Amino acid sequence: xxxxxxxxxxxxxxxxxxxxxxxxxxxxxxxxxxxxxxxxxxxxxxxxxxxxxxxxxxxxxxxxxxxxxxxxxxxxxxxxxxxxxxxxxxxxxxxxxxxxxxxxxxxxxxxxxxxxxxxxxxxxxxxxxxxxxxxxxxxxxxxxxxxxxxxxxxxxxxxxxxxxxxxxxxxxxxxxxxxxxxxxxxxxxxxxxxxxxxxxxxxxxxxxxxxxxx
Numbered sequence: 339x340x341x342x343x344x345x346x347x348x349x350x351x352x353x354x355x356x357x358x359x360x361x362x363x364x365x366x367x368x369x370x371x372x373x374x375x376x377x378x379x380x381x382x383x384x385x386x387x388x389x390x391x392x393x394x395x396x397x398x399x400x401x402x403x404x405x406x407x408x409x410x411x412x413x414x415x416x417x418x419x420x421x422x423x424x425x426x427x428x429x430x431x432x433x434x435x436x437x438x439x440x441x442x443x444x445x446x447x448x449x450x451x452x453x454x455x456x457x458x459x460x461x462x463x464x465x466x467x468x469x470x471x472x473x474x475x476x477x478x479x480x481x482x483x484x485x486x487x488x489x490x491x492x493x494x495x496x497x498x499x500x501x502x503x504x505x506x507x508x509x510x511x512x513x514x515x516x517x518x519x520x521x522x523x524x525x526x527x528x529x530x531x532x533x534x535x536x537x538x539x540x541x542x543x544x545x546x547x548x549x550x551x552x
């Protein structure tokens with residue numbers, strides 16, 4: 339009984355970790371929207387600056403594209419997290435059903451019902467294998483999506499220094515564009531922090547899944 343409680347607790351931790359990831363990503367989505375808005379403001383400033391901010395204009399396009407891509411990734415991650423939650427819940431129900439069938443199978447042994455219950459237990463066993471495989475694939479996909487956002491942030495960190503250099507060349511428009519560069523750098527650092535938390539929670543969930551499979 340104690341072992342069953344531990345297994346359910348571990349399964350619950352997986353669901354909690356996946357749910358927590360979506361909470362963290364809510365903050366990332368908000369920041370990405372702010373980055374996109376900042377990029378649009380920077381485009382307006384760069385347009386007024388004309389040739390003085392010629393080098394800044396393609397940077398704003400990159401920032402806006404990155405923000406939009408991040409938003410798209412967040413939506414995909416949220417959907418995958420929901421898929422994992424649904425699959426994990428289905429797995430819990432299937433395991434509970436399997437235990438009940440096994441109890442009944444023990445009680446009716448020799449009563450003429452063994453074959454039918456045996457087939458049911460076998461079917462549930464296959465269902466559990468399928469669900470376990472599906473969760474593993476979903477978690478791997480989730481990990482890939484998180485890494486995709488991390489790649490975006492690494493690329494944006496690399497471009498932020500160019501952003502600051504180009505802002506310094508914009509003469510009287512320099513101050514306004516420098517604010518954009520500062521905000522971008524701060525936003526990227528915050529997103530990185532959230533992504534690190536998401537990755538840690540996912541790795542914890544994966545480790546728990548491995549324990550359950552052992």
